[in-house]
Amino acid sequence: MKSLSQRDRNYIWHPLTQHKTHPEVIGIRKAEGVYLYDEEGKGYIDGISSWYTAVYGHCNPFITGRVARQMEQLDQVVFSGFTHEPAVSLSEKLIPLLPGNQARLFFSDNGSTAVEVAIKMALQYHFNRGERRKVLLAFEEGFHGDTFGAMSVSGLSVYNGPFADFSLEVRRIPVPDQEEPTALLTRLEELLETESVAAFVYEPLVQGAAAMKMHNARGLDRVLGCLREKGVLLVADEVMTGFGKTGTHFASGQLKTQPDILCLSKALTAGLLPMAVTSCTAAVFDAFYGDDLSLGFFHGHTYTANPLACTAALAGLELLVSEPIQEGIRRIMHSHGEFLRRVDGHPAVRASRQCGVILALDLDAPGPRYGAFRDRAMRFFMERGVYLRPLGNTVYVLPPYVIRREELQKIYGAIEALLEQLKA
Numbered sequence: 001m002k003s004l005s006q007r008d009r010n011y012i013w014h015p016l017t018q019h020k021t022h023p024e025v026i027g028i029r030k031a032e033g034v035y036l037y038d039e040e041g042k043g044y045i046d047g048i049s050s051w052y053t054a055v056y057g058h059c060n061p062f063i064t065g066r067v068a069r070q071m072e073q074l075d076q077v078v079f080s081g082f083t084h085e086p087a088v089s090l091s092e093k094l095i096p097l098l099p100g101n102q103a104r105l106f107f108s109d110n111g112s113t114a115v116e117v118a119i120k121m122a123l124q125y126h127f128n129r130g131e132r133r134k135v136l137l138a139f140e141e142g143f144h145g146d147t148f149g150a151m152s153v154s155g156l157s158v159y160n161g162p163f164a165d166f167s168l169e170v171r172r173i174p175v176p177d178q179e180e181p182t183a184l185l186t187r188l189e190e191l192l193e194t195e196s197v198a199a200f201v202y203e204p205l206v207q208g209a210a211a212m213k214m215h216n217a218r219g220l221d222r223v224l225g226c227l228r229e230k231g232v233l234l235v236a237d238e239v240m241t242g243f244g245k246t247g248t249h250f251a252s253g254q255l256k257t258q259p260d261i262l263c264l265s266k267a268l269t270a271g272l273l274p275m276a277v278t279s280c281t282a283a284v285f286d287a288f289y290g291d292d293l294s295l296g297f298f299h300g301h302t303y304t305a306n307p308l309a310c311t312a313a314l315a316g317l318e319l320l321v322s323e324p325i326q327e328g329i330r331r332i333m334h335s336h337g338e339f340l341r342r343v344d345g346h347p348a349v350r351a352s353r354q355c356g357v358i359l360a361l362d363l364d365a366p367g368p369r370y371g372a373f374r375d376r377a378m379r380f381f382m383e384r385g386v387y388l389r390p391l392g393n394t395v396y397v398l399p400p401y402v403i404r405r406e407e408l409q410k411i412y413g414a415i416e417a418l419l420e421q422l423k424a
């Protein structure tokens with residue numbers, strides 16, 4: 001009997017993978033709680049919650065039970081002209097948790113489409129009001145997804161190089177690194193004099209794919225305030241930061257200036273099913289409301305608001321606000337803090353940072369090519385029963401909120417062992 005990884009080689013093309021140089025993929029048979037199990041039954045602690053999704057643990061019976069029951073009731077139905085209980089209940093539970101100005105939810109399938117929807121919403125908002133605003137603004141190293149609009153506002157060239165000629169019109173600014181980012185604000189004022197900016201798309205507080213880069217919250221508030229004064233719509237991409245990652249339900253909750261549009265996915269459905277939400281204010285919604293059909297938003301995906309995905313999201317929300325999960329978040333934040341103090345100043349650590357349950361260490365480990373260190377470090381961690389997937393030279397931890405103290409210590413131990421090896 002051939003292994004999964006051997007059979008995989010025949011027909012499958014993996015995402016974000018150079019198949020010539022990439023090491024063999026690993027077959028995963030089962031996941032439960034914080035553990036992933038390979039074909040031999042060896043368990044690995046999922047230290048990054050499977051790309052920030054499975055924050056309540058894998059195959060959480062509270063969530064799978066609800067979805068299993070929903071499955072026997074209503075599987076899928078067209079969401080134009082029809083509605084259903086899971087979507088309505090989700091809207092009633094989610095809106096009160098979002099920043100206070102959010103009033104409407106638009107459903108789609110993944111983080112990229114959530115951003116795509118947000119961009120189209122913002123552009124049509126101005127169009128419907130008779131204003132021609134064509135330029136988008138974004139941070140230099142942001143990541144917002146792989147579809148064309150989302151890719152255009154992303155600043156990471158590894159992903160975007162071949163498509164640079166097919167981009168929307170985007171201007172870029174650096175992230176604020178201080179409370180009063182004077183030079184940045186001056187540059188913004190100048191830019192807004194000459195360009196008709198429709199929207200600013202940003203990852204608040206933490207930029208995930210840019211290796212968990214963190215910026216100054218007060219500084220971001222200043223930037224957002226300046227843009228709002230000029231009628232620029234603020235689009236917060238909380239696909240990564242949403243649902244407790246930064247210590248609050250949403251990163252935008254730590255800012256004074258609230259977004260006009262907000263993008264959610266990843267942990268939205270607790271890692272069970274793909275779905276996304278783009279929420280917006282009443283003012284945005286109202287710009288699409290009228291007797292003229294063409295004012296409407298003509299965007300829709302076949303699986304919009306799939307009842308099973310909505311059910312998973314609803315169950316996930318119930319867990320998020322529950323005391324055990326909130327306690328888990330606080331415990332992780334506290335442990336991360338202690339671990340940081342322990343490794344800060346280690347000769348192999350160039351920089352370290354934390355926001356909520358997100359911990360990141362930039363390591364002194366120059367590799368011959370992008371990804372070489374990641375492959376090596378990943379193998380090192382897997383041998384120790386831990387799954388971490390560094391971004392460049394940055395090792396980061398974003399564990400499921402249900403992780404136990406000793407499991408968290410096992411992750412830290414594996415990282416410290418790597419630091420010792422790097423120093424040697």
Ligand SMILES: *Cc1c(COP(=O)(O)O)cnc(C)c1O
Binds near residue numbers: 144
């Ligand atoms: C992952 C991510 C996306 C894209 O989401 P997909 O579901 O992979 O399309 C967009 N924005 C941010 C901030 C992300 O972390």
